[in-house]
Amino acid sequence: MSLIGEVKFEFMRDLGAPALMRLGKAGKKRARRPADPHFGPPLKCAARLKQIMTRHYFLARYAPGARPVAWVTSGAPVELLRVLGYYTIYPENHGALCGAARMGSRLCEEAEKKGFSQDLCSYARIDLGHFFSGQTPAGRLPKPDLLFASNNICQTVLYWYKALAHYLKVPFILFDTPYNYGSINEADIDYMVAQAKEMIPTLEKVARREFNEDRFKEVLDLAKETSLTWGRVLATMKQKPAPMTIFDAFIHLAPVVSLRGLPVALAYYQLMLEELEQRVERGVGAVVNERKRLMWDNIAIWFKVREFAKIFAAHGMNFVAATYTNAWAETIHYLDSADTWRSLAKAYSLVILNNNLNHRLGLMENMIKDYAVDGLVVHSARSCKPYSVGQYDMRRILMERLNVPSVVIEADITDSRHYSEEQARTRLEAFFEALED
């Protein structure tokens, strides 16, 4: 880290970024979209979210030289990096951003030109495509000093980050979380704790800082509180009408994924929760005429979020639960600053995608009951094997056990070439009819 880099970063953080954002706000006079009659008033906190995420990506450009930079997977125990002051970038979050900006397929093609198959995860292809072409809607991503992944969300991240490490020539650290076929045991936890401790010297070396156990406890507490608050945000959707939709949650989960363990994320969710609780108190729903309540399974179809929100709202249907958004609230309560290492291992290895399918089925059953769900939309995401293999059976069983109608949409998280408008429309029409029966 250099003194000049540090000064530049501090300047941009404290003065440059706020000034530029004020300028940007003044300069952009976007025509306001006409209000959609099917939606309630938009969330006011969305403006703050945009500010936080824009600032995060903007400052990222100045991080090299001032902060150690790590590219991190969404399920990795980032708390270890926070202790050492890493500036973290989440390629999955960036992939979602590219998908939402409809740049996904274009970036995927950049990776495909280098021989990466169109059958690979599109987050990975976007990330590699960005590496090869430099294209991004986020301005510029900083080159990492370190790659940090956990295979608790998929094995794909292992192959993907290995490829990145090859190109970027930077250290790659994997937090290997044994898959929970039945239950995790002490040997699994011992293994994860040992790994976490083994990686500290490399993390310290890259960061040129010493790991501090007291700071670790503080970060764990902060991350835990952030995730719990996110859980409370999601729980507001148990109310009828729900004060937000899961499509809102897809967007608003960015801080708990990307900024977990930092005060800004907690402050944001406290603000959001306050607004949602006020809406609940006043009976303000996200969908004006909420007649049916739905659950979403799998990652969002990022390039279709807005359209899907509109289609369902027009039918008086609101998504009030999703296994995906719940993932950052489900296990973090295991974090315990009195038992730092073991609680970290537990919290990160018991996440939904590192668990057997019966666990997920049980979770879905509970959510269907707790959120009074009338129907289920299953996104069969070509990119995501651990989320998708088994969905057909789970859908069948949920119908048998709870009599919940469902529909499968075959699509992708960001690559729009794997989405058929016609097929989706036909399936949704049949689903809407089934829900009205």
Place this chain on the structure above:
Amino acid sequence: MSDRRQDYLRSQKALGRHVLGVFPALYPRELAWAMNSLPVEIWDPPLAGAQAHGHLQPYICSVVRLGLELILSGQAELCDAFLFPHTCDSIQNLASVVHDYIGQERPCYFLYHPKAPVGPSARAYYLEQLKRLAGQMGDGLEPLTDERLARAVAQGQEIARLTAELYAARAEGGLATGAGEFYRVLRRGEWLWPEDHAAELGALLAAGRHAATRPRKNPGPRIILSGIVPNPPEVLTLLDELGAAVAHDDLLGCGRRLLFTPSQASDPWVALTEQYLSLPPCSTRGDSIVARRDRILELASASGAKGVIFLLVKFCEPELFDAPILAEELKTEGLAVLPLEVELNQGLSGQTATRVEAFLEMLG
């Protein structure tokens, strides 16, 4: 001995042995043998049925699809239990589907093995996992003793020794056996009892060496095969017909898991652990691409191979991530590379066959 797998399995069951259906890829065969159980590996059963479509999306690889089809179609009835090593996301979830959702009642066992980059903790953990697996299997198969395990480890080492000898003889040009025959015999180890397989390997070695003493006319180009398994089998037939010699391989189902370094440890658990850690670099374990590249380069250099054919099973993520980088690196080092996307048991299209022919012609 029967050439038909089903007949052989029946004869083994008549001897009082259990049959354990095993999904790819890395697992300790010795544990099953020591429990008087015959591991029968499910890589690429030649099926055409479509029952698996009701459970799996179209974008799931044919290894997983055919494996599930085998069970759903009732053709795995001789299996008393199933074992699922943690190979990739699709096999990981398939384990849950088979265990919980398709209504079959047989026990399912699971093996998690540590992923690279491995630290010191991985060794202790893998050893622990072996014992955990043995504990699970002990409930359904036969009890394990250290003596039985030690004997099974020795059997595994004998197979490994013979396999290594076959590979070495082939690499040196001292084995006049076509690729079709080589892999046919090698892959019979996926379902034969170790003594039976050892006998066949020994016979192949002797016959191949003897045949190699006769002069060969215009030996064709030497290549390395990479990928999951040597399938579709028509690839091997074509290579043999065109006179190409497969000098070595980087196939998950073959060289990448069979060519371990036999351990000298007296404790059989330690020996199995050391042997697992000594395996060649593999995409499913997360080993570095550089390590894999270096191994292929060494194999090429030692065997005189001039090109590499990648048999890439469609939708196989671990391989599809490694392949473009490996191909680029190998080309930089002067090796010719031919990536072929394949579906298991779907034969070779005319276009693919032409590409193989052109590739071999280019190698001279």
